[in-house]
Amino acid sequence: MRRAALAVLLLGAACQSGEDALLRGDRYWADSNYTAALAEYRLAARQNRNDSDIAARVAHAYLMTGQFERGRRAYEDLLKQTPAYTDQAVFDFIRLARTSMARGDRFGTARAAEAALALRPGLDLDEMSIALARHYAAVGDVDRALEFYNRAIGRRATGGSTLLFELASLIEQNGKCVDALPYFRAFTEQTSSRDSATEARWRMGTCGLERGRQAMAGGNAERAIELYDVTLEAGAPPHLLEQTWLERGEALLSLGRMEEARAAFERVLELSPAGRTQYSRRAEQRLQEMMTVP
Numbered sequence: 248m249r250r251a252a253l254a255v256l257l258l259g260a261a262c263q264s265g266e267d268a269l270l271r272g273d274r275y276w277a278d279s280n281y282t283a284a285l286a287e288y289r290l291a292a293r294q295n296r297n298d299s300d301i302a303a304r305v306a307h308a309y310l311m312t313g314q315f316e317r318g319r320r321a322y323e324d325l326l327k328q329t330p331a332y333t334d335q336a337v338f339d340f341i342r343l344a345r346t347s348m349a350r351g352d353r354f355g356t357a358r359a360a361e362a363a364l365a366l367r368p369g370l371d372l373d374e375m376s377i378a379l380a381r382h383y384a385a386v387g388d389v390d391r392a393l394e395f396y397n398r399a400i401g402r403r404a405t406g407g408s409t410l411l412f413e414l415a416s417l418i419e420q421n422g423k424c425v426d427a428l429p430y431f432r433a434f435t436e437q438t439s440s441r442d443s444a445t446e447a448r449w450r451m452g453t454c455g456l457e458r459g460r461q462a463m464a465g466g467n468a469e470r471a472i473e474l475y476d477v478t479l480e481a482g483a484p485p486h487l488l489e490q491t492w493l494e495r496g497e498a499l500l501s502l503g504r505m506e507e508a509r510a511a512f513e514r515v516l517e518l519s520p521a522g523r524t525q526y527s528r529r530a531e532q533r534l535q536e537m538m539t540v541p
Contacts, residue, residue, distance in 0.1 A: 267291075268288075272287030356382065414427075415431040456494070472495060489526045492514045492530075
């Protein structure tokens with residue numbers, strides 16, 4: 248309220264002096280008094296409704312004073328009449344996005360960046376990619392989040408392991424854990440955190456067994472074996488390895504790959520001495536059945 252009242256007082260005083268509104272606005276702008284400058288520019292725009300240069304000043308001043316929606320609408324109207332101001336609009340939106348990012352305002356960063364991208368779809372947002380990726384992930388816009396995570400990872404030659412984990416987790420949470428596997432694997436190769444690497448391997452292993460069983464239920468034993476191997480290569484979770492070897496053996500057996508199946512069932516017994524678990528009992532039973540096959 249104080250700033251608005253100040254602007255009104257300045258405007259009234261300036262009007263009484265007879266000075267041109269545009270010149271007054273430029274003078275206030277030069278003094279970094281953007282609120283007063285905006286008031287003068289708006290007056291000048293009302294007096295000169297078809298002047299694109301004044302309209303551009305108004306749009307620019309809105310964004311400089313943090314009035315995003317008004318600034319966006321002002322630029323929309325301006326660009327319909329004079330597309331030559333597109334570069335100025337993009338610059339203003341990017342400046343506002345960076346200012347918002349510096350304040351930790353992901354929403355403000357995103358909306359300003361979106362406005363810039365609407366005008367320049369191929370725009371390189373470089374350092375803003377991480378903030379945008381995390382914003383879109385937080386609001387559930389998976390496709391946009393994936394786009395910006397990939398941009399951010401692509402620009403970082405080193406130090407991108409955290410982003411790989413975030414990206415893998417996002418894909419996994421979206422019900423596509425198999426698609427997340429390459430990112431989890433790359434993360435385990437890059438991270439220096441043993442605990443984080445262990446978590447990634449657990450999630451890879453869990454995915455491999457679950458999706459392997461689904462593939463097997465769907466009649467695709469070859470694919471099931473590939474997925475079981477994800478779990479076995481990850482070596483985690485440890486409590487699922489016995490079951491995974493058993494399931495792998497069953498898949499191999501269904502394909503008639505007898506020697507490989509036998510080796511898988513024997514591996515089950517190595518992990519759990521015969522008779523100790525349901526998996527070892529089944530493996531032992533399979534081995535006995537295979538011995539009776541001519």
